[in-house]
Structures are given as structure tokens and as C-alpha cells.
Amino acid sequence: MQYRLEHRSKKGKARAGKLVTDHGEVETPIFMPVGTQGTVKTLSPKELTENGVQIILGNTYHLYLRPGSDLIAGFGGLHRFMNWNRPILTDSGGYQVFSLNELRQLDEDGVTFRSHLDGSRNRFTPEIVIDIQRQIGSDIMMVLDECTPWPCTPEYAEKSNDLTLRWAQRAREYWEKTTGLHGYSQALFGIVQGSVYPQLREQSARNLIDLDFPGYAIGGLAVGEPKSDMASMTDLCTDILPENKPRYLMGVGMPEDILESIALGVDMFDCVIPTRNARNGTVFTSEGRLIIKAARNKESKLPVDPECSCYTCKNFSRGYIRHLFNSGEILGLRLATEHNIHFYMKLVRDARVHIVNNTFEKWKTERISKWKQNNQLSEE
Amino acid sequence: MQYRLEHRSKKGKARAGKLVTDHGEVETPIFMPVGTQGTVKTLSPKELTENGVQIILGNTYHLYLRPGSDLIAGFGGLHRFMNWNRPILTDSGGYQVFSLNELRQLDEDGVTFRSHLDGSRNRFTPEIVIDIQRQIGSDIMMVLDECTPWPCTPEYAEKSNDLTLRWAQRAREYWEKTTGLHGYSQALFGIVQGSVYPQLREQSARNLIDLDFPGYAIGGLAVGEPKSDMASMTDLCTDILPENKPRYLMGVGMPEDILESIALGVDMFDCVIPTRNARNGTVFTSEGRLIIKAARNKESKLPVDPECSCYTCKNFSRGYIRHLFNSGEILGLRLATEHNIHFYMKLVRDARVHIVNNTFEKWKTERISKWKQNNQLSEE
Numbered sequence: 001m002q003y004r005l006e007h008r009s010k011k012g013k014a015r016a017g018k019l020v021t022d023h024g025e026v027e028t029p030i031f032m033p034v035g036t037q038g039t040v041k042t043l044s045p046k047e048l049t050e051n052g053v054q055i056i057l058g059n060t061y062h063l064y065l066r067p068g069s070d071l072i073a074g075f076g077g078l079h080r081f082m083n084w085n086r087p088i089l090t091d092s093g094g095y096q097v098f099s100l101n102e103l104r105q106l107d108e109d110g111v112t113f114r115s116h117l118d119g120s121r122n123r124f125t126p127e128i129v130i131d132i133q134r135q136i137g138s139d140i141m142m143v144l145d146e147c148t149p150w151p152c153t154p155e156y157a158e159k160s161n162d163l164t165l166r167w168a169q170r171a172r173e174y175w176e177k178t179t180g181l182h183g184y185s186q187a188l189f190g191i192v193q194g195s196v197y198p199q200l201r202e203q204s205a206r207n208l209i210d211l212d213f214p215g216y217a218i219g220g221l222a223v224g225e226p227k228s229d230m231a232s233m234t235d236l237c238t239d240i241l242p243e244n245k246p247r248y249l250m251g252v253g254m255p256e257d258i259l260e261s262i263a264l265g266v267d268m269f270d271c272v273i274p275t276r277n278a279r280n281g282t283v284f285t286s287e288g289r290l291i292i293k294a295a296r297n298k299e300s301k302l303p304v305d306p307e308c309s310c311y312t313c314k315n316f317s318r319g320y321i322r323h324l325f326n327s328g329e330i331l332g333l334r335l336a337t338e339h340n341i342h343f344y345m346k347l348v349r350d351a352r353v354h355i356v357n358n359t360f361e362k363w364k365t366e367r368i369s370k371w372k373q374n375n376q377l378s379e380e
Numbered sequence: 381m382q383y384r385l386e387h388r389s390k391k392g393k394a395r396a397g398k399l400v401t402d403h404g405e406v407e408t409p410i411f412m413p414v415g416t417q418g419t420v421k422t423l424s425p426k427e428l429t430e431n432g433v434q435i436i437l438g439n440t441y442h443l444y445l446r447p448g449s450d451l452i453a454g455f456g457g458l459h460r461f462m463n464w465n466r467p468i469l470t471d472s473g474g475y476q477v478f479s480l481n482e483l484r485q486l487d488e489d490g491v492t493f494r495s496h497l498d499g500s501r502n503r504f505t506p507e508i509v510i511d512i513q514r515q516i517g518s519d520i521m522m523v524l525d526e527c528t529p530w531p532c533t534p535e536y537a538e539k540s541n542d543l544t545l546r547w548a549q550r551a552r553e554y555w556e557k558t559t560g561l562h563g564y565s566q567a568l569f570g571i572v573q574g575s576v577y578p579q580l581r582e583q584s585a586r587n588l589i590d591l592d593f594p595g596y597a598i599g600g601l602a603v604g605e606p607k608s609d610m611a612s613m614t615d616l617c618t619d620i621l622p623e624n625k626p627r628y629l630m631g632v633g634m635p636e637d638i639l640e641s642i643a644l645g646v647d648m649f650d651c652v653i654p655t656r657n658a659r660n661g662t663v664f665t666s667e668g669r670l671i672i673k674a675a676r677n678k679e680s681k682l683p684v685d686p687e688c689s690c691y692t693c694k695n696f697s698r699g700y701i702r703h704l705f706n707s708g709e710i711l712g713l714r715l716a717t718e719h720n721i722h723f724y725m726k727l728v729r730d731a732r733v734h735i736v737n738n739t740f741e742k743w744k745t746e747r748i749s750k751w752k753q754n755n756q757l758s759e760e
Contacts, residue, residue, distance in 0.1 A: 037703075037704075037707045038703060038704075038707075038709075039704060039709050039711045041709065041710060042710045042714075043711070044691070044711060044715075045695070046691070046695075066706065066707060067678075067703040071699070075681065075697065081697075081699075081700055082700060083696055083700075298447075299451065299455075311426070315425070315426075316463055317455070317461075319447075319455065319461075320461055320463075323417075323461075324419060326447070327418075327446060329417055330421060330710055330713065331419045331422065331423070331424060334424065334710070335424075
């Protein structure tokens with residue numbers, strides 16, 4: 001995998017670039033829809049492509065437990081299994097082990113946990129999760145880390161940070177020694193941790209840089225900390241991380257968080273918000289958020305977003321989609337999801353154009369202030 | 381609405397024809413997927429078109445209760461509301477009132493029932509259900525009838541038959557006096573009842589013919605009676621019904637029932653089987669039925685049906701679709717539904733070609749015997 005930095009914002013740190021993988025190129029900044037169980041919920045691969053999706057995220061934890069990474073390997077990898085021919089990034093599974101499993105047992109070598117599906121005992125180590133990701137065959141793999149919760153004491157954060165670094169080193173070495181099973185190359189990203197403590201973040205970033213990963217993620221944010229902490233930690237990390245490597249802010253986020261983080265020099269994002277909120281009936285529009293089930297939409301012949309050109313907005317009214325939600329019809333979930341994914345993909349595409357044209361900062365400020373105004377109005 | 385009889389099978393009673401409506405033509409024999417609540421469950425209108433759907437069925441009872449036929453009228457009718465520009469047939473709502481409502485009260489003038497959604501009191505009369513269908517704006521409306529259950533005594537069947545006939549007469553008159561609200565014409569079909577009693581069926585058919593409807597349905601079958609009764613009643617009706625009017629066998633059915641009924645001169649079918657069975661994980665193939673969740677499909681790289689050219693079969697394996705079902709993923713429901721609808725549409729399209737080529741009887745017998753053989757095998 002290669003990263004090409006193509007343009008830096010004249011004002012600020014926003015950047016436009018390109019990831020080159022064996023499954024094609026990805027223009028950054030990019031948003032990666034989440035395909036937890038080998039499908040971006042409710043959508044077909046054709047719809048992902050039609051809405052400009054360039055890369056998706058798969059969850060190692062979920063795929064390992066069901067259908068099993070060995071089964072996926074038998075199908076020639078996740079791309080073939082789910083019929084998605086563009087790049088895939090997989091997380092390491094660590095986040096799910098630490099957030100879903102109350103009974104996990106952490107030791108120096110790895111972590112033992114019980115499956116949320118059948119209670120079976122399983123073990124992840126830095127090496128095992130690379131083996132699993134080799135079976136899955138993602139274009140970008142992530143190292144196993146401990147994602148610290150928020151709040152978190154400085155003592156725990158430091159101890160965790162040290163373990164995460166030792167794991168990163170083992171992962172980096174194991175990655176070097178192994179090769180892909182499916183005939184294409186797989187990159188490995190390190191993950192900067194350190195909670196909300198600047199010194200730990202800096203130490204984590206510098207140590208990972210010494211290990212020379214193909215890319216770097218900023219982890220342990222978007223876990224409940226104040227937005228100002230998310231921004232300052234991100235700012236600090238992107239100041240340290242090398243310019244010639246991609247930066248991925250894990251689990252972010254709302255449209256405004258994405259734009260603010262792009263402004264800080266982040267290239268990659270993933271989040272369940274566009275898909276999960278869609279299934280709960282919240283859609284994102286150029287004017288702010290819209291609660292599709294609201295009574296005021298009952299007779300509305302307007303599309304979800306008059307400025308949007310997605311299949312949903314070109315063909316269906318708010319009133320009809322509201323009816324689908326009220327009736328529990330799957331088409332409602334689909335139409336809302338397709339729209340939200342379209343919205344997110346257009347957002348990062350527009351951001352890229354504005355970065356290249358040196359108009360990003362002004363555009364970003366205008367967008368966010370418009371959304372904030374209208375979201376407040378609609379929630380009153 | 382016009383019906384043009386284009387070809388009669390040399391052997392037997394199968395026929396090929398065309399329905400001409402203000403929303404376009406429909407080649408018969410035809411299968412109508414069921415869109416109960418203003419959507420064919422899990423599919424988009426684009427997918428219906430791509431899979432050869434020419435006409436869909438809407439349920440008056442459901443649409444009247446939610447979102448309300450007045451609301452649909454405000455959107456310019458169901459076609460615009462749901463973005464479906466081809467013909468729509470609506471049932472009268474009678475079937476749902478009689479099958480879903482334990483507490484309905486039947487009288488000479490109509491039927492009073494409680495909504496299954498909120499318990500509200502509602503009333504259907506022959507005139508009211510035409511008003512509702514005028515609001516919905518279907519191309520083909522159905523008269524209100526009492527769909528007799530099975531089994532049913534000859535005494536009850538006769539009494540019910542007489543009431544259904546008086547209602548049909550009122551509906552016919554009311555239809556003549558009213559016009560469409562949305563700028564196009566709406567036909568009205570009579571419904572032959574009479575349970576499994578030949579004399580009653582004959583009487584019902586002859587009386588309806590005297591009323592001169594644009595088309596005739598055969599109702600009260602596929603409600604639990606033996607298949608031989610379904611066939612003999614259908615055979616009797618199509619012997620009596622006029623050649624220059626379409627015949628619609630309501631609520632049928634399995635692929636083999638459709639072929640057997642086409643052989644008896646039926647032109648139109650509707651049924652929830654392809655969509656409902658898909659959501660339960662049963663798919664129809666050229667080799668018979670397939671239970672997608674079966675363990676034997678776990679590692680199968682085969683498509684659902686190697687002979688099928690639908691989106692599902694061209695792009696996904698049985699193993700992947702099984703994983704989607706096991707994981708509760710909506711894409712599984714979609715892929716199975718799209719395949720089954722494709723299968724049903726191809727079935728009636730193929731039937732039509734064989735009728736025109738005078739090869740229908742032989743083809744039908746071969747198909748059915750192949751399915752029966754393989755279904756037995758797969759259920760062992």
C-alpha cells in the first residue's frame with residue numbers, strides 16, 4: 001500500500017491524498033462505512049459503489065466468530081465472500097473485546113474472552129489477530145491494542161500505553177514475517193493511544209513512528225471524552241505523525257466531527273453513525289438532521305434533502321419514507337441508509353475538492369454553522 | 381382497461397394475452413407480487429422493474445388503515461406515493477376483514493370491524509371500498525365479497541354466495557357512477573365464490589357474467605381445501621367465464637399451482653409465497669426448493685440457482701447468503717426476495733412463450749415433475 005500526499009491546505013492542516021492498494025485507489029480524506037458482519041447493513045455492494053463508497057471497514061471480532069475467518073479464507077477472502085472488489089480495512093477486534101466483554105482477561109501476551117454469541121472461550125494475541133486478518137484478506141490490517149475507556153487515570157493510561165506499544169512491536173515483526181494468503185499485499189497500521197494525556201499521546205506516536213508502519217491510526221477517542229479533548233489529541237498526533245503516511249481517526253463520527261478532524265490533518269474515518277442513525281430514522285441533510293418519523297413529515301412531498309441526488313431523494317418523499325418506518329418496512333431502513341451513506345461520501349468528496357481549491361476552512365465553517373443552527377431548530 | 385386474447389394453447393386451455401391499462405401493458409399469464417403496505421417487502425421499485433415485474437398488488441385493508449387512503453390520495457395515488465409507475469391491482473380488503481378480524485359484524489349492507497393496529501371501529505360496504513380504491517388509485521379494483529373459509533357447509537356457502545352477488549351488483553352500479561380521482565381509468569373485477577360446490581360456483585360465475593365486469597377473479601380458493609378441489613373449481617370457472625375477459629385466481633400460489641392453473645386458462649395470480657418464503661430462507665430454483673440456512677450450504681460457493689441470471693445469483697454464493705441469514709442481516713432477506721421474485725416472473729414469462737409456441741403442456745409437466753423429485757430429496 002502506498003500513500004501519496006497530493007495537496008496541503010494553505011491555511012491549516014487539511015490534506016488531500018491517495019491510498020493505492022491492490023484493490024484500487026482511495027481518494028483521501030475518505031469515510032469508510034462499517035460492514036460489521038460482511039455487509040454494510042441493509043445495502044448491497046452495488047449500492048455502495050453507486051454512492052461513491054471507495055473502501056469499507058470489516059470487524060475482525062465479529063467475522064472471526066461468525067462465519068469464522070477460516071470459512072472466509074476458504075471463499076478466497078472477504079472481498080470474494082461478500083462480492084466487494086474495492087479496498088477493505090479491518091480493525092483488530094480489540095475494541096470489541098474490550099467494550100463487549102465484561103469477563104475478558106488481559107495478560108502480557110494477549111487477551112482471553114468469551115464469544116457474545118455462544119460463550120465459547122477465545123484468545124487474541126498480536127500475532128493471532130494478524131493471522132485472522134490474513135485469512136479475511138483485508139487491504140489494511142490493524143494492530144491489536146488496548147483501547148482505553150474514558151475516563152481513565154493517567155496511571156492506567158500509561159500502563160496500557162506501554163502494553164499497546166509492546167504489542168505493536170510484536171505485530172510489526174509478525175506482519176513482516178508473514179504474507180497474504182490471497183495473492184495481494186496487506187498493509188498494517190499502528191494505533192496511537194494515550195487517552196487524553198498529551199505526554200502519553202506524544203510518546204505513543206513517537207514510538208510507533210520508530211516502528212515505521214505504513215499508516216497510523218489515532219485510537220481511544222470518540223469514547224465519551226469532551227469534543228475539545230478529541231480535537232486537541234488529534235491535533236497533537238497529526239503534528240507528530242509523518243506527512244507521508246495516512247492518518248486514520250478511528251470511530252469518528254458526526255459530520256461536523258469529520259470536517260473538524262479533516263481540518264486537523266486526518267485522512268480516514270469510520271463510524272456506524274450514518275448506518276445506525278438511518279435505521280433509527282435520523283437522516284443527514286444539507287440543512288441539518290431530520291427525524292423522518294416526526295409527525296410534521298406525514299404529508300410532506302419533499303425529498304429527504306432537496307439538494308441531494310441519491311436514489312432515495314430522487315424518487316421518494318419524506319411522507320412515504322415516514323410511512324415505511326411507521327409500518328416497520330425494510331425498504332424504509334434501506335432508503336434512509338442509502339441516503340446517509342450518499343451524504344457522508346459526498347461530504348468527504350466535497351471536502352477534498354475544497355482542500356485542493358484552498359477553500360476548505362471557509363466552507364467547513366459555513367457548513368457546520370448551518371447544521372448547528374438547523375439542528376437546534378429541529379430539536380426545539 | 382382492455383384484455384386482448386392473443387393465443388390459445390392447441391392442447392388444453394392455457395392462453396396468452398395482454399392487459400392494457402393507463403399505466404401500460406401487462407403480458408398474461410402474469411404473477412403480481414404483493415405490496416401489502418405500499419412496498420413489496422424488502423425490494424425497491426427499481427428492483428421490481430429490473431426483475432420483470434409488470435403489475436403489483438396492494439392491500440386495500442392495510443393501506444386504508446395505514447397510512448390512510450385519504451393520505452395516499454393527497455400524494456396523487458399509490459403509484460406516486462410509492463414511486464411505481466406500472467399497473468397496480470388492489471384487493472377489496474374483504475379477505476383481511478374476514479381472516480384477521482375475529483370480532484367483525486356482517487350485515488346486509490356491509491361489514492363492521494376493528495383495526496388490528498389500534499382497535500378503532502371501521503366499516504366496509506361495497507361502495508366504501510370502491511371509494512377507498514378510488515383514493516388509492518389502482519388500475520384494477522376488486523368488489524367487496526365474503527371470502528368463505530374452508531371447510532364451509534353448503535348452506536353457509538349458498539347464503540354467503542347470494543350476499544356476495546348482491547354486493548357485486550351494488551359495486552358494479554357504484555363503479556359506473558363514479559370516476560377516478562387521479563386522471564386515469566380504473567377497472568373493476570367481479571369475484572366468483574361458491575366454496576368447493578360446483579353448482580354454487582357455476583351460479584356465481586353466470587350471475588357475475590350477467591353484470592358484465594371488465595374481468596373476473598376466482599376467489600375463496602387456496603384457503604386450505606385439497607389441491608384437487610382447487611383445480612376442479614378453477615376448471616369449472618374458466619369453462620364458463622368469457623374468453624374475452626381476464627381471469628384472476630386470487631392468492632395462488634406455489635410455482636406448480638401457478639403452472640397447473642395456467643393450464644386451466646387462468647391469466648393472473650398473486651401470492652405472498654415468493655416474498656414471505658424468501659424472508660424465511662426458502663428460495664425457489666430450477667431444481668426445486670432450497671433451504672438456504674441448511675448446514676450443507678455453509679461452504680457452498682454455488683449461487684442459489686446456477687441457471688438463474690438475477691443479481692443475487694450472478695454475485696453471491698449460498699454460503700454467503702446463509703451467513704447473512706444466520707447473522708440476521710437485512711441483505712439476506714433482500715437477496716432471497718429478489719431471487720424469488722425473479723424466479724416467479726421468469727416462470728410466467730417462460731409459460732407465455734411455451735403457450736405461444738404450443739409447447740406449454742409438455743414443458744409444464746416436465747418442470748413440475750423435476751421440482752417434485754428434487755423437493756422430496758431435499759426434504760429427506
